[in-house]
Amino acid sequence: MKNGIRGALLVALGMATGACITAVTAGPAVAPSKHTLPLNEIRQFTDVYGAVKQFYVEPVEDKKLMKEAISGMLVGLDPHSAYLDEDAYKDLQEGTTGEFGGLGIEVGIDPAGVKVISPIDDTPAAIAGIRGGDIIFKIDGKLIRDVPLSDSVKLMRGKPNTAVELSILRKGETNPLTFKLNRAIIKVQSVKSKALPDGMGYIRISQFQERTTSDLAKALLDLEKSGNLKNGLVLDLRNDPGGLLNAAVGVSAAFLPRGSSVVSTRGQVEEAKKEYLAVPQDYQVVPEDKDLERLPESIKTIPLIVLVNGSSASASEIVAGALQDHKRAEIMGTQTFGKGSVQTVIPLRSDTMKTAIKLTTARYFTPSGRSIQAKGITPDIEVKDTAEGNFVDFDIREADLAHHLEVPDQADKNKTSENGSAQQGQIMEKVISDKPDAKATSTKTQSKNAATPQDEKKFYRYGEDDDYQLQQAIKQLKTKGGKPMVTAPVEIQGGIKIRVEPLKK
Numbered sequence: 001m002k003n004g005i006r007g008a009l010l011v012a013l014g015m016a017t018g019a020c021i022t023a024v025t026a027g028p029a030v031a032p033s034k035h036t037l038p039l040n041e042i043r044q045f046t047d048v049y050g051a052v053k054q055f056y057v058e059p060v061e062d063k064k065l066m067k068e069a070i071s072g073m074l075v076g077l078d079p080h081s082a083y084l085d086e087d088a089y090k091d092l093q094e095g096t097t098g099e100f101g102g103l104g105i106e107v108g109i110d111p112a113g114v115k116v117i118s119p120i121d122d123t124p125a126a127i128a129g130i131r132g133g134d135i136i137f138k139i140d141g142k143l144i145r146d147v148p149l150s151d152s153v154k155l156m157r158g159k160p161n162t163a164v165e166l167s168i169l170r171k172g173e174t175n176p177l178t179f180k181l182n183r184a185i186i187k188v189q190s191v192k193s194k195a196l197p198d199g200m201g202y203i204r205i206s207q208f209q210e211r212t213t214s215d216l217a218k219a220l221l222d223l224e225k226s227g228n229l230k231n232g233l234v235l236d237l238r239n240d241p242g243g244l245l246n247a248a249v250g251v252s253a254a255f256l257p258r259g260s261s262v263v264s265t266r267g268q269v270e271e272a273k274k275e276y277l278a279v280p281q282d283y284q285v286v287p288e289d290k291d292l293e294r295l296p297e298s299i300k301t302i303p304l305i306v307l308v309n310g311s312s313a314s315a316s317e318i319v320a321g322a323l324q325d326h327k328r329a330e331i332m333g334t335q336t337f338g339k340g341s342v343q344t345v346i347p348l349r350s351d352t353m354k355t356a357i358k359l360t361t362a363r364y365f366t367p368s369g370r371s372i373q374a375k376g377i378t379p380d381i382e383v384k385d386t387a388e389g390n391f392v393d394f395d396i397r398e399a400d401l402a403h404h405l406e407v408p409d410q411a412d413k414n415k416t417s418e419n420g421s422a423q424q425g426q427i428m429e430k431v432i433s434d435k436p437d438a439k440a441t442s443t444k445t446q447s448k449n450a451a452t453p454q455d456e457k458k459f460y461r462y463g464e465d466d467d468y469q470l471q472q473a474i475k476q477l478k479t480k481g482g483k484p485m486v487t488a489p490v491e492i493q494g495g496i497k498i499r500v501e502p503l504k505k
Contacts, residue, residue, distance in 0.1 A: 045069075071148065074357060078405045079109050079398075080343050084356045088150055091157070092345065092358075102157045103164070104186045105130060106241035106311075112169065113137040113144045114152045117337070118239040118311035120188055121206040121462070124181045130168070132239060132311035137176070138167030158183045191215035193223060194463065199230035200477055202470070204463055205251065208243030208315040213250030214288035220254065220299055221291075232303035232477035234470060235319075236462055238333060242314025245342070249276045250283035252322045254292055255304060255329065257487055260367070262322045265342055267362030272342070301484035304329035305473040308379060313337035313398075320377045321366035327488040331379040332473055334390065338398035340364055340373030341405050360405060367490045373405055374398050383472045 049069075052060060071083040084092060104123020108115045116134040119126035137145065139155040147155075156164060160183055168177045190212045193203045201223035205212060223229050242248075245263075252262045256278045264275040276282045283289060306329045308320050317336050323329040342362040348355045363373050376398070384390045398404050460466045 070357070071150070074359070075148065078341070078360050080339075080341060080358070080405075081360050082150060082358045084345070084358055085150070086353050086355060087154065087157075089345075089347075089354055089356050092356075101160060101185050102183060103181055104184075104188075105156075106313075107136070107149070107153065109149050110135050111145070113147075114149065117313065118241045120186065120241075121192075121204075121239075122189070123186050124184050128179050128181055130166070130179060131170070132309075133171065135169040136166050137169055138165075140165050141167075156183075160185050191219050192463065193219035195223065195226060195228040196234070196474060198478065199227055199482070200232050200234070200474065201228040202234045202236065202463060204236040205240055205316075207240060208245075208247035208251070210244060210247070210285045211288070212244065212247040213254075213283055214286060214291055216251055216254055217289075217291040217295060220295055224296060224299070229299070229302050231482035232305070232480055234305050234307060234473045234477070235329070236307045236470070237312045237316040237320060238307050238309045238462055238469070239311040240313070240316040241311065241337075242316055242339065244285065245276070245315060245318070246283050246285045248315035248318040249278065250285075250289060250292060251319050253278035253283055254295060255300060255323060256326055257300060260322075260326060260487070261490065263318045263364050263366065264369075265362040265364045267342070269361075272362040298484075301486065303477050303480035303482065303485055305476055306331050307469055307473060308333040308336050308377060309385070309469075310334055310337055312377075313339040317372045317377050318364065318366075321370065321372060324377065324380065325367040325370070325490050328485060330381060330476065331377060332381045332383050332476065333379050333469055334382060334384065335378055336372075336376035338372060338374050338376035340371055340375070340398075363405065381472075381476065383469050386468045 049065060052065060053062075067083070067085070074081040074083055082088075103125045104120040105125040106117040106120065108117050112135050114136040116125075116130055116132055116136065118132045119130050136152070137143065139152065142155070144152045144155070156166075158164065162183050164181055164183060166179045166181065168179060170177055188207050188209065190207050190209045191203065191205055193201065196202050203216065203219050203223075205216070220229070223233070249262045253260075256262070258278055260278045262276045262278055262282070264273075266273050280290065280293065283292075304323065306320050306323055308316065308331060312320065312333075313336065317339065320329075320331050320336065324331050340363055341360045342364055343358045344361040345356050345358050348357065363371060365371055460468070463470060
């Protein structure tokens with residue numbers, strides 16, 4: 001781990017909770033532990049292992065027992081640590097390029113099955129109408145309440161153009177909903193942009209990938225050339241579950257003075273303690289990222305609104321937190337998810353398989369030292385999804401996940417996880433037991449229990465003309481009148497202050 005978190009490749013899972021993940025690429029295995037081995041616990045483990053081998057109802061292969069033991073060890077730590085078998089490890093590596101197979105949903109653990117964190121734009125899941133907060137409790141008719149998350153993900157993956165049926169519980173619906181989807185090769189377009197009226201621009205980032213920084217630079221240059229950045233920009237991070245930490249630093253660097261603090265990480269080992277700055281060495285992944293240096297200085301001062309919601313997680317929260325701390329942008333929308341930890345992907349030694357573990361190795365903090373973990377980012381201006389209120393969902397955040405990581409000085413203040421998870425489990429248990437066989441059709445033909453036509457009008461695609469939050473952001477930019485914003489100095493950890501050069505008149 002010579003290069004540690006600073007120089008490691010950062011990757012994103014295609015169908016797992018949004019995360020900032022580092023990958024250890026040098027060295028085939030974990031370094032030897034310096035801690036004394038717990039002999040009593042090891043004896044207990046071998047006793048259980050021997051009992052299973054001798055007394056279980058049928059023979060069990062050693063390979064399976066060891067895999068399950070490793071998996072259980074990691075799952076009990078927090079919601080984001082996990083064992084990656086060959087398929088999962090391959091999927092993770094593919095996710096960094098923005099192309100992978102599946103349905104296009106970011107998911108997490110839930111007492112009743114699998115919780116949808118966010119559907120990814122323009123994928124089968126998003127097109128079908130699956131929403132953040134939905135709980136998948138059956139896959140192809142199989143209850144998945146006690147199935148490990150990795151196994152549930154495997155059930156949803158498969159060859160392109162093959163069908164899968166998801167049974168979903170949704171707040172506000174009397175009966176479960178059934179969606180029949182066709183799997184596809186998911187090609188995620190990380191950055192989309194368009195011109196807005198009155199010399200304003202709109203950029204949406206749906207995931208933070210290895211080309212996000214360079215794609216953002218191109219989008220900004222195009223909007224600037226067309227005169228659509230004169231009066232401000234809306235940066236849309238709603239339903240963005242995260243991804244590459246480097247990309248989050250790059251996106252922040254596009255709008256902050258060079259050298260500004262973006263995020264810091266703290267963990268047990270020295271390599272996990274680092275501050276990331278708005279400089280090329282902290283965000284450059286592909287050669288095209290150097291295009292960020294070509295952006296005109298006016299990009300650093302244009303009025304900026306950042307849209308977020310409860311499915312904005314991890315890397316999205318890093319960007320929102322950095323721009324908020326530096327007073328570079330106004331954050332608008334609803335409270336974010338609260339995913340404030342970093343996972344390191346560590347390959348395991350094997351002569352026959354390429355496997356790894358995904359291990360939480362650090363917490364991250366905004367430039368002013370705020371922890372995002374189990375809290376999220378509170379918007380400067382709260383705006384619901386629609387004029388009538390939020391879309392119906394379960395409003396589950398990181399703090400509601402079982403075993404979620406606490407911030408040490410907040411451990412006594414954040415004890416909602418197990419209670420929240422238990423309450424969710426009770427809700428799901430009641431719905432399943434009350435309506436065990438009830439089904440509704442998928443998005444194309446809603447059942448009588450599904451949303452009414454009046455309710456359906458509330459839903460929109462992000463960035464379209466009927467996007468309520470976007471329209472509120474446009475109104476807010478108009479109040480700025482195109483006046484430049486000056487980045488404020490931010491006090492960071494250790495009492496150090498970021499130097500911000502005064503704007504040249």
